[in-house]
Amino acid sequence: MSKSKFFLEKVLVGVFCAVFLMGSAITVMGAPKKPKKDKTEIAAASEEPATGSMTIVLEPANAQREVGGKVRVHIYADNADTLISMGVQVSFDPAILQVVDAKKYEVFEDGWVMDADGSDATTDDQYTTPAVEIDNINGTVTMIGGRLIGSSTEGLSGKVLLGLVVFEAITNGTSNLNVDLGKYHPNDPADTFNNFVTVGGTVDEPTNVPGDLGMICVVSELACEGDVNGDGVVNPLDAFIFKNAFPSAFGESNYNSICDLNGDGAINPLDAFIFKTDFPRSNCPSCQ
Ligand SMILES: [Ca+2]
Ligand SMILES: [Ca+2]
Ligand SMILES: [Ca+2]
Ligand SMILES: [Ca+2]
Incomplete structure (x- = not known):
């Protein structure tokens, strides 16, 4: 491993920890850049207002299934602006539904991958952690992702796929799908981490969370x-x-x-x- 590659890896891991554990994205986003900083560029980025209109969208938002049926729900951030991190938690009624699969969207081109050298030809320097957490006892799925591709990260804009959850219908009934931010401060549950951060360093949380954004109802034979x-x-x-x-x-x-x-x-x-x-x-x- 070359020295510069090792350095990049350390930086990326550092950025990752900072974004998700410290919430100080603005400071760390400067880190991967070369010492010579373009002041105009930094000024422009920090003046860029958060859009304030990004929302989380579930597809499908509504579905009926027989007992034993499965529904695959895709989670999007719509109207996103150069996102480099995301964190959502989907809550469901574990008596009605169980999660059989859940994953982040980890495609290199437009997914939640952190890649040290900016090349998808080398994959031993890619990070997709942390893993998606599925809690079928309490009825939650948590997924947190970062996107940093070398030193030229552009972030993800528009309708951005965060990940997907596959539910299995367990028994008759209705479960709302509530979406909240992925991480709150463990010592101060009222404080959120900066779950959604743009490439310019601003925090741009979805405006419709926490909220019931979907509903799956299970009806034996009649769904x-x-x-x-x-x-x-x-x-x-x-x-x-x-x-x-x-x-x-x-x-x-x-x-x-x-x-x-x-x-x-x-x-x-x-x-x-x-x-x-x-x-x-x-x-x-x-x-x-
Ligand atoms: Ca119809
Ligand atoms: Ca199918
Ligand atoms: Ca690579
Ligand atoms: Ca049917």
Whole structure:
């Protein structure tokens, strides 16, 4: 390992710890840069106002499943502005749902990867820690991520995928999906860490958390999995949405998690079978 690479690794680990443990992102963001600092650039960055309008979005936000069915919920930060860190906790009713899989989006190009040399050709210098924490006893999933790619990190903007959770329906009932920030100070629970930090060093927390951002209801035998637009019936409007997503796999442009009716990351004949058993229907149960 070269000296400079080792240094970069130390810096990145230091930045990571600082962002998530100390919350002093502004100080540490200067660290990976060369000693000669461009004052105009720094001034411009610090004057940049936080947008204040970033929100967390769950897709699907609403779904029905039979007992034993699975739903794959994607977590986005919408209207994001050059994010380099994120931290969310999703709460659910563990009597109704259990998490069978949860992960951050860790694709190099636009995911939560910290890479010391800025090249995806070398992967032994990449960090994706901390691991996603699944607590099926208390009903929480916590995911925290950072994105620092060498010294030219641009951050993630627009509609940014944070990660995904796959739930299995355990018994009849309704579970809200509440999203909160990922980390609060352990000694002072009223204090948050800086969960969402922009590349300019400002903190830009989502404006709609904590909040119930989704609802999954479980109804044995009667669930309308096929109601992909959530209007209470399964009709040609749903078939149109489903057909546009069929076939596809996660990562392809027409993949739509709302149509992934068995939550396995692809929309294929297995999902079509589930859809067809519900089509057409006008007696979908209403969740409450
Ligand atoms: Ca690398
Ligand atoms: Ca059904
Ligand atoms: Ca519908
Ligand atoms: Ca599927």
